[in-house]
Amino acid sequence: MIRLKVVERIDNFAFTARREVRIFLHLGWRDLKSRYADTFLGPWWSVANLLVIVIGSTVAVNLLSGGDIWSSAGNLALGISLWTLMANNIIESTEMFISERSLLLNTHLSELSLILRIAWRNLLVYFHNLSVVGIIVIISGIDGLYRLCYLPVLGIVATILVLPISIVVARLSIRLPAIKIVAPAIIQFLFFLTPILWKQPTSGAMALVGSFNPFAWVINISKTFVFNEQINVVQSISLLSWLLVAVLSAIFAKHIFRYSRKSI
């Protein structure tokens, strides 16, 4: 009897999970179609946008520091594309309950699915961006084209990493609507504390900042994989533990969002 109940629960969970995955994958894809409907380049606009930012910041950084343009372009392209992915996931989560109110009040769709929908659509944009990032990284010089295979994986890792932040931010945005105004400013500030435009030193204040900044862990580990830079063991362990937090937050999302539907 108990065994039957367990099997039934697993069966129900598998059915719901399959349904929710199908919905968030569809909605994420639909969002992109809608966002770029009737535009000349479609999602490639985001690629053009990234290209302009990378060119602009590469020139600016090298004019200031006097470094080699080609070697820093790859680092910047990788850093900015990952940063855009993570920042958009968090910022868009602040508005999720407001923009999808009708879906939440008329369907059984879970709140986590809406967060994953945002993650999926931003991941799709990131995959488009990889066409430019890949070319710039090759021009910058990497030892082995196989390292390009890390790029999509790093995007997925970055997406999983910001999941707990997105969940908490989305939940808090119901009680504190000001979050949707404050979050972009905080993200902007964090951009300068993350080693995207600069390289993290091994000692000093900025090294300390980097060691406590989860975004820095992602950027540094990404550079390690793509450009074969020296691996930072502490940051690798921190990143792994943070990923565990992300998985746990997804598992307990139902409890985190427990009273959210009735509060919107």
Place this chain on the structure above:
Amino acid sequence: MMQNQVSLQNVSFWRRMKSERIGYSPFHSKTANLNFINEVTFSANSGDRIALLGNNGAGKTTLLRIMSGIFKPDSGTLFVEGNVHALLDGGFGFDFRLSGRENLKTRGVIEGMSRSEIREYINWCKDFSELDSYFDRPLTMYSQGMIARLVFSANAYSFNGTLLIDEGLGTADANFTAKALDLLQQKYASSPIVIIASHNIEMLRSICNRGLVLDKGTLISDAPFETCISELREQKLN
């Protein structure tokens, strides 16, 4: 054959709301529980055609959301047997930058239809709504009447089980209205339980045999439809 039943036993639903803010800090405000649904008890069985009556803010839509399982009651028990199909906000999830076809595809995915079911659903809606070439154009190009046709078709596609409807299903122009009402009558007749929240007494009179009157979240009357209407009239006179 599966028996359909919806039963509520002392169901309450509340929400913590800020009642007073102290200063400018968002953390220093008084909060209080506001009862949306208060100890509601009733049971609906096969053959019941129930009208949910009450003023705006009485809790009709919230009660429908509880019965459909979108909201979980804070106290009391809800027992539902058989499928429940809720039509609360007809146009939910529609994206106006996309075509009618793409919006219906999304609706199909949300409703959990398979690919072949979605194809059937879209074809049925296209035929029923008579939108022709507009069906594949963005909703921004639709007139209000066209949107009403699409919304009606999207919601009136075949369903089985208990039917929960909020404010009826709006229809479009006169030609379409007759066709739509005809279909609705068939749907109401084939559904084992129909519960409709509306202010349109004439429409409710043609469908319902029982009424539930809500006032500020409390069920004040559960009686035959005409009795409920008389009670409502008396209430207004007082």
